[in-house]
Amino acid sequence: MPSPPLTQIPSHVVALEDYEALARTHVNEAAWAYISGGSADERTLRENHAAFERLKLLPRVLGDFTGANTAVSLLGRTLPHPVIIAPTAFHRLMHPDGELATVLGAAAMEACTVVSTSATVLLEDLATAAKGPLWFQLYMQPDSDHTLDLIRRAELAGYEALVVTVDAPVNGLRNREQRANFQLPPGLEPVNLRGRPALPMCESVFDPAYIAHLPQWQHLVWLREHTKLPILLKGILAADDAARALDAGVEGLIVSNHGGRTLDGAPASIEALPRVAERVSGQVPVIVDGGIRRGTDVLKALALGADAVMVGRPILHGLAVAGPVGVAHVLKILRTELEIAMLLCGCPTRESITKEVLWG
Secondary structure, eight states: OOOOOOSSOOTTOOSHHHHHHHHTTTSOHHHHHHHHOOSTTOHHHHHHHHHHHHOOBOOOOSOOOTTOOOOEEETTEEESSSEEEOOOSOGGGTOTTTHHHHHHHHHHTTOOEEEOTTOSSOHHHHHHHOSSOEEEEEOOOSSHHHHHHHHHHHHHHTOOOEEEEOSOSSOOOOHHHHHTTOOOOTTOOOGGGTTOOOOOOOSOTTOHHHHTTSOOHHHHHHHHHTOOSOEEEEEEOOHHHHHHHHHTTOSEEEEOOGGGTSOTTOOOHHHHHHHHHHHHTTSSOEEEESSOOSHHHHHHHHHTTOSEEEEOHHHHHHHHHHHHHHHHHHHHHHHHHHHHHHHHTTOOSGGGOOGGGBOO
16 A cells, blocks of 8 residues: 655655655655556657657747636636646555545646546546536446446436547556566455456467457447537547547547657657647547656647646555545646746637647
8 A cells, every 4th residue: 555645745746757756755666657558668658758858839929918827728617727737546555545536636727527437436536526627537338338337327426528548448468567576455456347348368369258348449339329518538649540539529638658668669659649629620628648847848738739738646646645635636736837837838728729839
């Protein structure tokens, strides 16, 4: 189990990298390998960060900032800033209260939270505790009745959208996690899936018994017919997949390589973003995740066509260090850094952020 969270944030914790360094001292090595690792040689994991570093910003001077703000409108709701908490599993690895602490921290910064199918707190309990908007991240289940049950529970609890993860029909070979022999501690489980059968154990992922349960495009059509909630697809990198998703009636796309945890060698999410945004051409919101560690990264993503960003691991770091306060502080740091970057680049609002913000 994680170490007790701090009651006061140390004065030297002023950036997300500070939270990452401190979080490592609050969780055991196996849990750290699980949340921090990527697939195989972790090239894509590293590239998610490196790709942002290669992008440069162009400062502009003497602008008019009357009415400046970081607000963004998504799916009929106006959010005060474009940073969304990404769906990540097993928050009780980081903090005894798990996702309950996360949504409390999110509320302090009025952030939208995407709750994972693999949360360690019931989705209904999180909806009761949350003071801000919630989306539910959905993995399509082997049994369509089980998928439908999760959808109905999310609808009844008041979740405002479904985030369907489509880029992980099979887990990536996360070697760091394997070497650490990560296993969930006793008493910790994905409670929303309690009693549900897992995919069959097969020696090959090409075994027909395994392949038969994998989601396909027709399952998305079925899903669209069975819920009135907006559907966002998470895990889009190819522009052709984005176009096909629009044809299927989705209301949003999330450009993501699953934090570098599935296919090693895939491009950084920020590299794939412009092609997807160009193909979508404003028809639905486009969100991006992967490698965001600074408010300047958020600005770069918005400049390349994102309407908002999702942040995953840094939220877990803040959670491990200081619970809800740590989560809120991580979000506060990103928003403050974004405001400063916008001011220095001459961008008073989201609408004023274009590719002209980027150098070269």
